[in-house]
Amino acid sequence: LPGGNGGGSNTNDVYDYIVVGSGPGGAPLASNLARAGYSVLLLEAGDDQSADVTTKIISLGTPSPTNRWDFYVRQYSDDALQRKNNHLTWRRGDGSLWVGNASAAPADATLLGVHYPRGATLGGSSVINAGVAVLPSRSDWDYIGALTGDRSWSADALRRIFQRIENNHYLAPGTPGHGFSGYLNTIGNDGDVYARTPSMITVLKSMVSAVGGNPADTLSMVQRDINNNSPTRDTTQGLFSLPFHGNSTWGRFSARDLTLATLAAKKPNGQPRFPLTLQTHSLVTRVLFDRSRPGKPRATGVEYLQGQSLYRADPRGASTAPGTRRTARARKEVILSAGVFNTPQLLLLSGIGAPAQLQQHNIPLTAALPGVGTHMQDNTEIPIVGVAAPTHGPFLTDPLPGDPTCNFGFPPDPCVAAWQANSSGPYSRAGVNSNAFLLRTNHTAPGGEADVLIFSIANFAFRGYWPNEAVVTIPTDPLGVFGMSMVKMDMRSADGSVKLRSADPRDTPIINFEVLSGPGGAQDLEALVDAAGWARGVYGNVQAPVGPMTTKEPACAGTACRDSDREWVRAQAFGHHATSTCAIGADRDPWAVLDSKFRVRGVTGLRVVDGSAFPRTPGAFPVVSTFMLSEKATEDVLADAGKW
Numbered sequence: 153l154p155g156g157n158g159g160g161s162n163t164n165d166v167y168d169y170i171v172v173g174s175g176p177g178g179a180p181l182a183s184n185l186a187r188a189g190y191s192v193l194l195l196e197a198g199d200d201q202s203a204d205v206t207t208k209i210i211s212l213g214t215p216s217p218t219n220r221w222d223f224y225v226r227q228y229s230d231d232a233l234q235r236k237n238n239h240l241t242w243r244r245g246d247g248s249l250w251v252g253n254a255s256a257a258p259a260d261a262t263l264l265g266v267h268y269p270r271g272a273t274l275g276g277s278s279v280i281n282a283g284v285a286v287l288p289s290r291s292d293w294d295y296i297g298a299l300t301g302d303r304s305w306s307a308d309a310l311r312r313i314f315q316r317i318e319n320n321h322y323l324a325p326g327t328p329g330h331g332f333s334g335y336l337n338t339i340g341n342d343g344d345v346y347a348r349t350p351s352m353i354t355v356l357k358s359m360v361s362a363v364g365g366n367p368a369d370t371l372s373m374v375q376r377d378i379n380n381n382s383p384t385r386d387t388t389q390g391l392f393s394l395p396f397h398g399n400s401t402w403g404r405f406s407a408r409d410l411t412l413a414t415l416a417a418k419k420p421n422g423q424p425r426f427p428l429t430l431q432t433h434s435l436v437t438r439v440l441f442d443r444s445r446p447g448k449p450r451a452t453g454v455e456y457l458q459g460q461s462l463y464r465a466d467p468r469g470a471s472t473a474p475g476t477r478r479t480a481r482a483r484k485e486v487i488l489s490a491g492v493f494n495t496p497q498l499l500l501l502s503g504i505g506a507p508a509q510l511q512q513h514n515i516p517l518t519a520a521l522p523g524v525g526t527h528m529q530d531n532t533e534i535p536i537v538g539v540a541a542p543t544h545g546p547f548l549t550d551p552l553p554g555d556p557t558c559n560f561g562f563p564p565d566p567c568v569a570a571w572q573a574n575s576s577g578p579y580s581r582a583g584v585n586s587n588a589f590l591l592r593t594n595h596t597a598p599g600g601e602a603d604v605l606i607f608s609i610a611n612f613a614f615r616g617y618w619p620n621e622a623v624v625t626i627p628t629d630p631l632g633v634f635g636m637s638m639v640k641m642d643m644r645s646a647d648g649s650v651k652l653r654s655a656d657p658r659d660t661p662i663i664n665f666e667v668l669s670g671p672g673g674a675q676d677l678e679a680l681v682d683a684a685g686w687a688r689g690v691y692g693n694v695q696a697p698v699g700p701m702t703t704k705e706p707a708c709a710g711t712a713c714r715d716s717d718r719e720w721v722r723a724q725a726f727g728h729h730a731t732s733t734c735a736i737g738a739d740r741d742p743w744a745v746l747d748s749k750f751r752v753r754g755v756t757g758l759r760v761v762d763g764s765a766f767p768r769t770p771g772a773f774p775v776v777s778t779f780m781l782s783e784k785a786t787e788d789v790l791a792d793a794g795k796w
């Protein structure tokens with residue numbers, strides 16, 4: 153059913169603000185503007201999947217056909233390099249999906265690319281992501297201030313925003329730099345899962361020793377707060393707890409919760425307290441402009457199609473129905489928060505972008521902004537996979553008495569029942585992936601910040617994404633497998649792009665990451681190769697009986713590991729934190745799409761507030777930064793509210 157909480161279905165609806173996309177970029181801003189008393193229309197292409205319990209439990213959250221869009225991306229323009237990836241998705245003659253390496257692909261398979269899911273549901277990707285909630289480095293915020301000369305962008309100012317919105321469940325109330333009464337729930341491990349998994353602690357000890365730490369401290373270090381407010385936080389190496397956006401019983405907090413809370417608030421007379429209108433199943437197709445007045449075109453509204461599964465990335469199969477065409481008008485501003493692929497697509501469809509690209513698709517020019525859809529970045533990621541000594545077997549966690557055996561969310565799952573009934577059972581506690589290790593490679597930035605974040609998982613290696621309904625031909629791992637997932641921070645390569653495939657707004661754009669390419673690519677690549685070598689040393693030094701462990705991927709029998717690691721990383725690296733396709737930049741920079749107040753250059757009344765606005769990928773995990781960005785944008789939008 154087309155969504156909507158009342159109103160919003162007339163062809164001439166008028167609101168103060170229109171926000172497109174309900175992820176961490178759009179949802180806080182839409183709620184805040186409505187809470188400030190302005191009428192807001194929040195348009196979301198997906199729908200509300202709150203009834204799906206797996207979207208409410210952090211350990212079960214995953215992209216599924218009801219809440220995701222499937223983008224298939226190129227990692228490289230170079231076909232030969234692209235085809236070396238072991239996890240390519242292909243479409244077979246009968247329409248089914250197949251995942252694997254090019255050398256084993258069935259004869260009737262056509263290459264789609266590397267699967268790159270995005271959340272397409274109320275709450276956006278914060279509903280389907282892994283839930284990790286790590287702050288970026290201070291320099292990521294100060295960089296925006298230095299780039300634009302706008303002093304409102306500073307690490308201290310953004311920390312105050314974080315403090316205001318956080319609702320911390322893992323630290324003592326009053327801990328400096330943290331908040332305890334905001335909406336953004338955060339949770340971290342209390343050490344218990346590691347105390348019950350001593351074999352995993354043995355591996356973590358080897359990591360701690362490798363940076364000069366005392367292995368005896370490992371159990372306490374794995375509970376250290378990685379979001380601490382110390383001035384040395386960004387340059388400190390070693391083991392920390394990995395926090396998540398969730399509540400005290402490991403229930404997922406997402407942007408969806410914020411929107412639903414704003415919609416649910418009532419006045420004493422039972423009327424909605426805040427003038428927020430949500431319309432789901434609403435695929436925005438372009439921004440409308442008033443060009444009648446002299447000066448820059450003024451955004452006055454949007455055109456959208458109403459209906460389910462209208463976008464061709466919808467895994468349920470794009471609807472053949474045309475959708476119902478509607479428009480909505482904004483008295484003040486239109487804000488695009490459709491995410492890193494869809495926001496640039498919408499700008500291009502609205503005539504804002506490189507003139508040659510627009511001409512190619514017969515789209516009339518609204519504003520020439522060559523930077524739209526360029527300079528895309530990502531946290532390149534790769535697991536370094538180890539295997540415990542042959543006599544050791546799997547990493548075993550001592551179960552707690554009375555724990556049911558889980559079925560990974562497939563009904564009937566007694567662990568879901570326990571979580572729902574009384575917030576108990578394995579899903580109400582930290583998992584073994586609640587650890588983070590900060591490493592400074594030999595290729596770190598001049599300031600000496602840690603440039604790789606490693607999270608480690610026992611009995612599993614996280615090798616990227618592919619549709620879970622595909623036939624997957626990846627060999628199964630041996631018992632005792634261990635994944636050290638290397639997430640590159642401080643990315644230098646920024647050569648990714650999002651370009652129109654066609655002028656049809658239901659089509660996906662053409663996405664090419666050009667991973668680890670361009671002027672900064674070599675530095676990023678060498679840093680990951682440093683990290684791979686470091687991990688191989690750690691595995692070799694793991695104490696018996698767990699170790700010594702062997703490095704299975706990237707394997708290296710001889711001595712020239714650096715060369716083979718480099719090849720492996722280039723072929724197998726992946727990402728899922730793309731940013732920067734409509735970046736904030738300096739006034740003099742012709743590639744800058746936005747000014748420091750999120751305003752789209754060359755037009756008025758239009759802003760971009762989502763992950764595409766970051767001039768560089770923040771830290772190792774962008775979601776908390778995107779919530780903070782949205783809060784920062786609220787201040788800027790409200791400051792201009794009287795102008796319109």
Ligand SMILES: Cc1cc2nc3c(=O)[nH]c(=O)nc-3n(C[C@H](O)[C@H](O)[C@H](O)COP(=O)(O)OP(=O)(O)OC[C@H]3O[C@@H](n4cnc5c(N)ncnc54)[C@H](O)[C@@H]3O)c2cc1C
Nearest residue numbers: 173175177197272276277281282283284436763773774775
């Ligand atoms: C599988 C996965 C795992 C991840 N894990 C982590 C993690 O653990 N930690 C972390 O920090 N980050 C993680 N991320 C990244 C993080 O979730 C995103 O960076 C963040 O959600 C981006 O927020 P956003 O508002 O920019 O876009 P999104 O969250 O993608 O939201 C965009 C919204 O816009 C809607 N939309 C798009 N186009 C239109 C249109 N034309 N009309 C109407 N609506 C539209 C979409 O349906 C979507 O709801 C992960 C992402 C994925 C996909």
